[in-house]
Amino acid sequence: MRPRDTSVVGAARARLRLTQRRMRENNARFGAWFNRVMPKGLFARSLIIIVTPVVILQSVLAFVFMERHYNTVTRRLSAAVSQDITAVTQLAVAFPTEEDQDKIKRIAQLTLGLTVDFLPGERLPPPGPKPFFSTLDSAFTSELAKRLHRPFWTDTVGNSNLIEVRVQLDDMVLRVFARRSQAYLSNSHIFLLWMVGTALVLMAVAILFLRNQIKPIEALADAAIAFGKGRDVPGFRPRGAREVRGAALAFLEMKRRIERQIEQRTTMLAGVSHDMRTILTRFKLELALLGDSADTEALRKDVDDLQSMLEAYLAFAREDVAETPALADMARLIEDARFNAEREGARVSASYSGDPLVMVRVDAFRRCLANLVGNAGRHAARIEITGTRDERWLTITVDDDGPGIAPDLREDVFRPFFRLDEARNQDAGGSGLGLTIARDAARAHGGDVILGESPLGGLRATIRIPV
DSSP, rough: OOOOHHHHHHHHHHHHHHHHHHHHHHHHHHHHHHHHOOSSSHHHHHHHHHHHHHHHHHHHHHHHHHIIIHHHHHHHHHHHHHHHHHHHHHHHHHOHHHHHHHHHHIEEEEEEOEEEEEEEOOOOOOOOOOOOOOOHHHHHHHHHHOOOOOOEEEEEESSTTTEEEEEOOSEEEEEEEEHHHHHTTTHHHHHHHHHHHHHHHHHHHHHHHHHHHHHHHHHHHHHHHHHHHTTOTTTTTOOSSSHHHHHHHHHHHHHHHHHHHHHHHHHHHHHHHHHHHHHHHHHHHHHHHOSSSHHHHHHHHHHHHHHHHHHHHHHHTTTTTTSSSSEEEEHHHHHHHHHHHHHOEEEEEEEESSOOEEEOHHHHHHHHHHHHHHHHHHHSSSEEEEEEEOSSEEEEEEEEEEEEOGGGGGGGSSTOOOOOOOSOOOGGGSSSSSHHHHHHHHHHTTTTEEEEEEEESSSSEEEEOOO
């Protein structure tokens, strides 16, 4: 292949690649626009899937009827009337006497259904305004012009029931009145009304049935959301189509398994807690019998630490799943957290805005907030607690002026028993489960705990749960 041929082929390939890239970009833009304008709900999308074919079918039928049947019948009727008018005109020219004109009027009235008048000495009026869109006017005028080789004037927009035609003869004007129904398919609106009526009935039936099919899906979604927030769903039962019932039954079975597992674990933890508390109580009694000394004081401190760690472990494992959600005053909970933190020596400010009543597991949420505030109080001197509630979310932020946590470690600190070596002081105590318990409590309500930078220079912990 010659170099010139190679360059031509390369240029053609480049243009083809450019065209393909532009087509892909246009398709992507169209897809993005289509996704924006299309409804997001299942009910609306299903309704569009059903209604769109009905509308297209009705439109095609209307077009075919109007373009084929309607226009064809109208032209044939117009041709028949124009032939009658042409015949009357030829009779008037062939028999111009008054006696013959009376016979022509009578024949036209009785046989053709036309009203004929002879206007001696008159001329055709000037052309009147033509309608912008009229099948009757265009069809009738064209058919009359094919057959009547004389000057004529028509009026199809005057009296709605009649068509007026005037034909210029030698010394007079022949005026003919014909019924509009003779030249025009006047009952076409009945067909259109039937089409629109049936379309409305079909859409009403589709909306009714779709609504009944979508309700079980919405109920299943609401039940799953409520269960995810730790709330009971007593009124939920499988309904709807077979597939929806299957999904609902699978959800109920999953819910029963989770509740059974939680109940077994809670029972086991209650037994473990009772046994270990019994041993710790024995330790305390034996230490009390030993009397006061430096060694027994250290042992008492170790026993107290062991008991507090045991309570933290049990709280982490239990997650307060058996607690029933109830309306809680968030402003009061935040104020209690502020008061407790000030008792530990921190400078704390608190504020809340929005409706204070929120459905939560009160003890679990109080522990979540207390752990975050206590974590800030161990490592900072100043704390700010801010709560807001809107239509969808409850958001509580805990800001401190402490050393903070590096961004790459903010997810690690939520792992159980994880400790920071540099950013936090390990001698400050704690079981390493405070943040873990806080996040688990928030997630049990369908929300989360997120760590970030604080305007005070330290760490910001944000509790965000749906309401």
